Amino acid sequence: MEASELWVGFVGAGRMAGGLVRGLLQAGKVPASNILASAPSNKNLDAWRELGCRTTHCNLEVVHRSTLVFLATKPHILPGVLEEIRPAVGSHHIVVSLVAGITIQTLQRLLPPWTKVLRIMPNLPCVVQAGAMVFSRGNNAGDEEATLLKSLLSSCGLCEEVPESYIDIHTGLSGSGVAYVYLFAEALAEGAVKMGMPGALASRIAAQTLLGAAKMLLETGEHPAKLRGDVCTPGGTTIYALHQLEKGALRATVMDAVEAATNRACDMAKD
Numbered sequence: 001m002e003a004s005e006l007w008v009g010f011v012g013a014g015r016m017a018g019g020l021v022r023g024l025l026q027a028g029k030v031p032a033s034n035i036l037a038s039a040p041s042n043k044n045l046d047a048w049r050e051l052g053c054r055t056t057h058c059n060l061e062v063v064h065r066s067t068l069v070f071l072a073t074k075p076h077i078l079p080g081v082l083e084e085i086r087p088a089v090g091s092h093h094i095v096v097s098l099v100a101g102i103t104i105q106t107l108q109r110l111l112p113p114w115t116k117v118l119r120i121m122p123n124l125p126c127v128v129q130a131g132a133m134v135f136s137r138g139n140n141a142g143d144e145e146a147t148l149l150k151s152l153l154s155s156c157g158l159c160e161e162v163p164e165s166y167i168d169i170h171t172g173l174s175g176s177g178v179a180y181v182y183l184f185a186e187a188l189a190e191g192a193v194k195m196g197m198p199g200a201l202a203s204r205i206a207a208q209t210l211l212g213a214a215k216m217l218l219e220t221g222e223h224p225a226k227l228r229g230d231v232c233t234p235g236g237t238t239i240y241a242l243h244q245l246e247k248g249a250l251r252a253t254v255m256d257a258v259e260a261a262t263n264r265a266c267d268m269a270k271d
Helices: 015-026 042-050 059-065 075-088 104-110 124-128 143-156 165-175 177-194 199-220 224-231 237-247 250-270
Strands: 008-011 035-038 054-056 068-071 094-097 116-121 131-137 157-161
Touching: 008 015, 008 059, 015 035, 015 042, 015 124, 015 143, 035 042, 035 059, 042 054, 059 075, 068 075, 075 104, 094 143, 104 116, 116 143, 116 165, 124 131, 131 143, 131 165, 143 157, 165 177, 165 250, 177 199, 177 250, 199 224, 237 250
Parallel strands: 008 035, 008 068, 035 054, 068 094, 094 116, 131 157
Antiparallel strands: 116 131
């Protein structure tokens, strides 16, 4: 099935779902008229209507009118939502969960036994088609479903199929990792402000610095340590700065942050 022929539904219309749908629309993968989103109130749905998408307050309507259904609710309400939509899920449906901490095993247990289930973990930069996403498939999802999902998600950025055990790690690395990068960008800019540069200019330069560094990592394929070493000259400014970062235990602190977020994601799956 061509992506342009899909009828796509979102059960839940929060920030992550909104970022994903904006990426799909900006890439022209799915017409807005083919997208239907549900939420309990109009608080989030107004933005979807502005994009040209159809909206409803009925989760069952989303399932009835869609072939590809994204689950994007809060984790604690998902079991109730699955109980509600279960009678409407048919063998033709592809059900994709964005919900943190809910395993494929749980999804398969709460949905009909024939359901084609996949689980994805996107991150917020999907909204600018620069996301980093991973997905895993359940027992009934085959190559066709995986290829379709990867085609759609690749319009929003990097997309890789992985074992499900990697999804919680991806949460710590990239889902939450976006916030670590924003904090680092903020600190870079504030350091420049401290030294006398206007804040707005410092923020733009900090953002471009991160963008350029990331692009070099992706395009050269070099190890970060190699590229870092290329910037350093003996007795120069960079090695003096890196010494300060090492004294502040930046490397260990970031590793601890990834570990903490990963462990929290694992704990959520047990709750």
